[in-house]
Amino acid sequence: MLRWALGFLIVALIAAGFGFSGIATVSVTAAKMLVVIFVALFVGTLVMGLISGRRSAR
DSSP: OOOHHHHHHHHHHHHHHHHHHHHHHHHHHHHHHHHHHHHHHHHHHHHHEEEEEHHHHH
């Protein structure tokens, strides 16, 4: 999911460079939403891992 966010960010930067404001705005919005979802899932997984107290199997 983080790769999708970075991909949308790159598309937004390229579109902004060429002056396509509509595409850039949509790409930035998508990248922001994906980053928020990614961070929320990361924090949730981290908290659940700390609560369960189990170590990951390696």
